[in-house]
Amino acid sequence: MAEKSKINQILSKFENDETRLMDILLSINVMQGYISQKDMQDISVLLGISMAQVQETATFYHFISTTPRGKYNIYLDNSITAVMKGRAEVKEAFEQFCGTTFGKVSEEGMFGLYDTSCIGMNDQEPAAIINDKVFTNLTPYRVKHLVEDMRAGKSPNDLMYEDYGNGNNADPDVKAMVNNHIRKKSIILKDDYQPFSFLKTKLKEYTPERVVKEIEASNLRGRGGAGFPTGLKWRFGRRTDGKHRVIICNADEGEPGTFKDRVLLTEYPELIFEGMVVAAFATGSDIGLLYLRYEYKYLLRFLNRKLAEMRKKHFLGKDIAGIGDFDFDIRIQLGAGAYICGEESALIESLEGKRGEPRDKPPFPVEKGYLGYPTIVNNVETLATAVKILHHGAEWYAGFGTKDSLGTKLLSISGDCRYPGIYEVEWGTTIREILAMSGAADVQAIQVGGPSGMIIGMKDINNMDNSKLMKWYKPSGMMIAEKFFNRKLSYSDLPTGGSIMIFNNSRDLLGEVVMNFMDFFIEESCGSCSTCRNMPLIMKNKLQKILDGNGVSQDIYDLLNWGKVLKASRCGLGQTAGNPILSSIFHFRHLYEQRIQSLTQFDSGFDLEKATERAGKFVHKKPVFHHF
Amino acid sequence: MENLENKIKINLDGKIIYARKGSTIVEAARENGIYIPTFCHFEGTDPKACCRICSVKINNRLMTSCTTPVTAGMEIESNTEELKDFRKSIVELLFVSGNHFCPTCEKSGNCELQALAYRFKMLVPRFPFSFPRKEADASNPKIIKEQNRCIACKRCIKTIHDEQGRHYFAYKNRGQHLEVVLDPVLGASISDALAKRAMENCPVGSILYKGKGFDQPIGTRKYDKQPIGSEIENQS
Numbered sequence: 026m027a028e029k030s031k032i033n034q035i036l037s038k039f040e041n042d043e044t045r046l047m048d049i050l051l052s053i054n055v056m057q058g059y060i061s062q063k064d065m066q067d068i069s070v071l072l073g074i075s076m077a078q079v080q081e082t083a084t085f086y087h088f089i090s091t092t093p094r095g096k097y098n099i100y101l102d103n104s105i106t107a108v109m110k111g112r113a114e115v116k117e118a119f120e121q122f123c124g125t126t127f128g129k130v131s132e133e134g135m136f137g138l139y140d141t142s143c144i145g146m147n148d149q150e151p152a153a154i155i156n157d158k159v160f161t162n163l164t165p166y167r168v169k170h171l172v173e174d175m176r177a178g179k180s181p182n183d184l185m186y187e188d189y190g191n192g193n194n195a196d197p198d199v200k201a202m203v204n205n206h207i208r209k210k211s212i213i214l215k216d217d218y219q220p221f222s223f224l225k226t227k228l229k230e231y232t233p234e235r236v237v238k239e240i241e242a243s244n245l246r247g248r249g250g251a252g253f254p255t256g257l258k259w260r261f262g263r264r265t266d267g268k269h270r271v272i273i274c275n276a277d278e279g280e281p282g283t284f285k286d287r288v289l290l291t292e293y294p295e296l297i298f299e300g301m302v303v304a305a306f307a308t309g310s311d312i313g314l315l316y317l318r319y320e321y322k323y324l325l326r327f328l329n330r331k332l333a334e335m336r337k338k339h340f341l342g343k344d345i346a347g348i349g350d351f352d353f354d355i356r357i358q359l360g361a362g363a364y365i366c367g368e369e370s371a372l373i374e375s376l377e378g379k380r381g382e383p384r385d386k387p388p389f390p391v392e393k394g395y396l397g398y399p400t401i402v403n404n405v406e407t408l409a410t411a412v413k414i415l416h417h418g419a420e421w422y423a424g425f426g427t428k429d430s431l432g433t434k435l436l437s438i439s440g441d442c443r444y445p446g447i448y449e450v451e452w453g454t455t456i457r458e459i460l461a462m463s464g465a466a467d468v469q470a471i472q473v474g475g476p477s478g479m480i481i482g483m484k485d486i487n488n489m490d491n492s493k494l495m496k497w498y499k500p501s502g503m504m505i506a507e508k509f510f511n512r513k514l515s516y517s518d519l520p521t522g523g524s525i526m527i528f529n530n531s532r533d534l535l536g537e538v539v540m541n542f543m544d545f546f547i548e549e550s551c552g553s554c555s556t557c558r559n560m561p562l563i564m565k566n567k568l569q570k571i572l573d574g575n576g577v578s579q580d581i582y583d584l585l586n587w588g589k590v591l592k593a594s595r596c597g598l599g600q601t602a603g604n605p606i607l608s609s610i611f612h613f614r615h616l617y618e619q620r621i622q623s624l625t626q627f628d629s630g631f632d633l634e635k636a637t638e639r640a641g642k643f644v645h646k647k648p649v650f651h652h653f
Numbered sequence: 654m655e656n657l658e659n660k661i662k663i664n665l666d667g668k669i670i671y672a673r674k675g676s677t678i679v680e681a682a683r684e685n686g687i688y689i690p691t692f693c694h695f696e697g698t699d700p701k702a703c704c705r706i707c708s709v710k711i712n713n714r715l716m717t718s719c720t721t722p723v724t725a726g727m728e729i730e731s732n733t734e735e736l737k738d739f740r741k742s743i744v745e746l747l748f749v750s751g752n753h754f755c756p757t758c759e760k761s762g763n764c765e766l767q768a769l770a771y772r773f774k775m776l777v778p779r780f781p782f783s784f785p786r787k788e789a790d791a792s793n794p795k796i797i798k799e800q801n802r803c804i805a806c807k808r809c810i811k812t813i814h815d816e817q818g819r820h821y822f823a824y825k826n827r828g829q830h831l832e833v834v835l836d837p838v839l840g841a842s843i844s845d846a847l848a849k850r851a852m853e854n855c856p857v858g859s860i861l862y863k864g865k866g867f868d869q870p871i872g873t874r875k876y877d878k879q880p881i882g883s884e885i886e887n888q889s
Contacts, residue, residue: 077822078819552805555805595702
């Protein structure tokens with residue numbers, strides 16, 4: 026429990042502003058490891074809200090705790106790519122050496138062990154966050170030494186067992202053992218970028234209208250996955266009147282299997298910030314916010330230093346780059362562990378200090394966003410691409426990609442391949458080419474677009490009425506079978522936010538992959554919609570029934586029918602929360618058919634022989650079963 | 654003749670109706686004697702659209718009718734077989750994800766969840782019961798918060814607050830662990846009137862006013878006499 030004076034201090038730092046509740050809670054969380062009931066009460070009195078309201082925000086986020094945590098808190102990534110690289114052994118090692126189990130704090134209060142959703146390190150799994158520092162490529166051996174060092178009281182920085190990673194990962198303000206793994210460079214990742222050169226030299230010649238027109242001409246679409254035309258978004262934002270206008274950079278990269286923004290933020294922060302300034306110029310915005318996911322907190326000091334440098338050079342602040350009346354500044358808001366905050370309206374709620382619950386649309390953020398002001402939310406990659414387009418012109422940009430999807434896309438490739446990492450490819454690249462460039466062999470399935478996308482597989486599925494199914498489950502990405510490996514990444518064929526996870530033939534797609542994805546959605550649902558709060562768990566239990574060998578063919582149809590209910594959810598998470606199961610039925614129906622009792626129509630829901638086994642032992646009799 | 658100024662024409666299930674400009678689809682339907690079921694929507698507060706039961710189809714897209722404003726010429730599907738079944742499944746979903754034992758519940762007959770189950774002729778939910786372990790919080794002097802029956806509709810959160818706008822109720826946790834809790838500090842001094850209103854506003858029996866119950870015999874209550882929605886459908 027924090028002393029009241031300390032809480033007073035923190036609150037006055039944030040001017041007793043209710044909308045800064047996230048920062049207030051995070052500050053206390055850092056100071057003492059958790060937020061007590063008394064702290065929440067003190068905060069509520071000072072903010073003039075009820076304790077329950079403070080608790081509402083505090084209990085929503087994974088990295089904010091309302092019970093005491095350990096001196097060292099270990100958040101072990103539980104994404105599927107970690108599972109595939111030996112997470113189970115690492116987890117066991119942590120439990121053994123720390124002397125506690127996951128979800129708990131060890132007796133002496135030394136270690137807290139927690140599962141955590143994808144931390145964006147899929148190319149170097151298993152990985153964990155220990156006291157806000159990232160540790161990658163974990164093995165049981167390394168865990169043993171880590172725990173010994175922690176017991177000896179070493180600081181997180183002194184725990185590093187590898188050299189700092191390449192590029193800016195070795196920067197004194199980063200000091201992370203994370204590696205970039207940039208495997209293929211094209212127009213965004215090319216080294217020809219001179220920070221702020223467009224801002225310095227060319228922006229003066231542009232009117233805001235011309236910037237918007239140039240972006241519109243390039244046909245740039247949002248790179249977060251949804252693909253909304255960026256120029257149009259900027260135009261909408263510009264058109265709406267407001268006392269202020271807001272540019273938000275969405276760096277809450279939470280889709281499992283995506284880590285491109287991590288690399289962009291590490292290596293090209295200037296490009297992103299320049300993109301934000303240009304977007305502000307085009308839309309007449311004066312408030313800039315970058316929402317950084319908590320998992321990337323290790324980059325926060327570094328990014329703030331970059332912002333300070335920009336202020337010194339007058340690329341932020343008043344009369345930016347000598348342009349009169351162009352005032353704009355950027356603040357970085359740290360998230361606190363919630364996948365759903367990657368959804369733009371949930372992100373805005375979180376920025377306002379509330380639980381990250383998506384809003385109903387309309388109104389869209391461009392009409393009524395952060396604090397009610399017109400707000401433009403862009404993905405990290407979108408902003409970076411915009412600068413490149415403005416620098417070289419829309420015409421140049423049209424030379425890359427396909428007719429309906431211009432330019433390039435950063436792919437985060439992980440899983441069963443020799444070279445996991447970041448690949449910048451032109452739109453129109455086929456799945457087969459991606460497999461070749463990443464060195465993947467013996468592939469069973471590929472997950473395009475993360476769990477909320479769909480699974481695409483190898484085997485041919487001829488006996489299905491696909492057209493009917495596809496009507497309902499229009500994919501946003503997919504788990505792909507080989508039959509579809511010639512499909513192209515593009516907005517008209519396979520749109521994607523860039524997550525590509527590869528599974529070879531040794532993987533248990535249903536038991537390992539699909540179950541992992543369902544757990545992810547169950548954990549990350551905000552819980553507001555009745556559909557998304559309840560349905561994924563029911564579907565997961567049904568899948569478990571099939572995996573246990575108790576399923577009948579009706580169960581497959583139930584899953585398909587029940588999944589429809591999710592389509593009524595408010596946001597993308599809820600609408601796609603059934604996709605791992607639905608898309609795997611679509612592409613890998615044979616895996617389901619193999620596991621059900623194909624000859625029975627009677628649904629017992631359990632194994633009769635197993636259920637009567639114990640009773641039989643007592644009476645020394647084995648009942649006779651008649652199977653129908 | 655009704656004044657059609659300030660009204661716009663919309664098409665609801667093939668029927669042309671006139672709606673007030675700026676009204677939502679739910680309001681427009683109700684004003685025309687057409688019932689669209691709602692849970693979380695509560696008249697006089699901003700809609701929150703968290704139960705999704707009022708979903709309708711516009712251009713083949715599901716939209717919540719409590720939040721979507723009418724526009725001229727809008728074509729809306731509401732009372733189709735598909736949507737009726739969808740709404741029924743939401744009711745069933747809420748039943749299996751809590752512990753709802755109507756015969757012993759003080760709200761029986763006044764409960765909207767129960768009433769909708771009757772309206773949709775629910776016999777056995779299609780989903781398996783989950784029988785979650787939940788507790789009742791009776792620590793407040795005036796209110797019992799029975800978590801087994803809560804459907805997290807947010808009505809109490811939206812409607813029950815003090816003069817300074819502080820909420821008595823709020824969400825806690827997320828996902829399947831989401832629950833609505835009563836503030837222990839602020840709630841300790843809740844007035845009788847407000848506590849009773851909290852119970853009235855709750856669509857189910859999750860918020861109960863302590864001290865006196867079963868005032869009105871079961872069998873004579875609101876939805877015992879006529880099905881939910883008929884007050885709208887039978888208006889002249």
